[in-house]
Amino acid sequence: MKLGLIGAGNMARALARGWGEPVLCTDSGSGSAQALVEELGGERVASNRELAERVDLVILCHKPYHLEQVAAQIADVAQTVASVLGATDTATLQRAYPDSQVFALMPNTCVEVRRGVTVYARGEAAPAPDADAERAVLELFGRLGEVVTVPERLMAAATAISGVGPAYQALLAEAQVDAAVRRGLHASLAAELVTATMAGSAALIASRGYDTLAVRREVTSPGGSTARGLDALERGGIRAAFQDAIDAVTGPAAKA
Numbered sequence: 001m002k003l004g005l006i007g008a009g010n011m012a013r014a015l016a017r018g019w020g021e022p023v024l025c026t027d028s029g030s031g032s033a034q035a036l037v038e039e040l041g042g043e044r045v046a047s048n049r050e051l052a053e054r055v056d057l058v059i060l061c062h063k064p065y066h067l068e069q070v071a072a073q074i075a076d077v078a079q080t081v082a083s084v085l086g087a088t089d090t091a092t093l094q095r096a097y098p099d100s101q102v103f104a105l106m107p108n109t110c111v112e113v114r115r116g117v118t119v120y121a122r123g124e125a126a127p128a129p130d131a132d133a134e135r136a137v138l139e140l141f142g143r144l145g146e147v148v149t150v151p152e153r154l155m156a157a158a159t160a161i162s163g164v165g166p167a168y169q170a171l172l173a174e175a176q177v178d179a180a181v182r183r184g185l186h187a188s189l190a191a192e193l194v195t196a197t198m199a200g201s202a203a204l205i206a207s208r209g210y211d212t213l214a215v216r217r218e219v220t221s222p223g224g225s226t227a228r229g230l231d232a233l234e235r236g237g238i239r240a241a242f243q244d245a246i247d248a249v250t251g252p253a254a255k256a
Contacts, residue, residue, distance in 0.1 A: 007061030090123030
């Protein structure tokens with residue numbers, strides 16, 4: 001499957017690096033497409049229309065508010081369109097691309113290292129996609145990590161923990177590193193310890209069937225240091241903070 005990227009920002013770059021192949025791409029004049037081509041090979045195509053004419057799959061990586069503008073340029077020649085645009089559901093995509101196969105996905109930037117999570121919204125208000133086209137698109141994104149299919153009505157909630165998740169995990173790591181530095185550890189050593197522990201903990205939680213309580217209990221002795229640390233986090237409002245975060249991501253402002 002020959003694919004092309006319209007837009008060459010952070011997500012396009014993460015996808016292209018994860019696939020690790022020469023790319024066809026465009027940008028709006030920022031120079032990011034040329035930088036991506038210089039890194040991975042391929043071609044910065046002169047126009048969105050030319051790109052759509054030359055590929056089997058168009059991947060929309062531009063800003064969501066450019067949807068109608070880009071569709072006006074390519075809708076009549078784009079056979080299959082995969083969108084990674086935020087707050088853009090399948091029905092909206094289908095209106096913009098009435099004669100194309102459309103797919104709404106939301107990867108996170110971990111796709112760059114092929115450890116990503118891509119949430120795929122199976123449209124509920126648009127015609128069912130061609131099975132072969134759907135399989136090809138999901139296999140493509142499956143090369144970059146895990147693909148999770150959710151009903152479209154749950155897309156916002158799912159991406160509020162996976163799509164933004166790398167930033168949250170980076171913030172958690174940063175906070176722990178800063179705390180460790182305060183107690184005398186060198187920042188680089190603290191960062192190594194924290195990130196390795198995060199990766200191992202993720203694998204351990206998965207091996208326990210995602211039973212987070214079981215993992216916590218295995219580490220937490222009654223009255224011990226882990227129990228005291230967890231109590232401090234609870235008193236600090238860690239659960240409420242994440243509730244507020246998901247509300248902020250999925251609330252009305254997210255659709256503005």
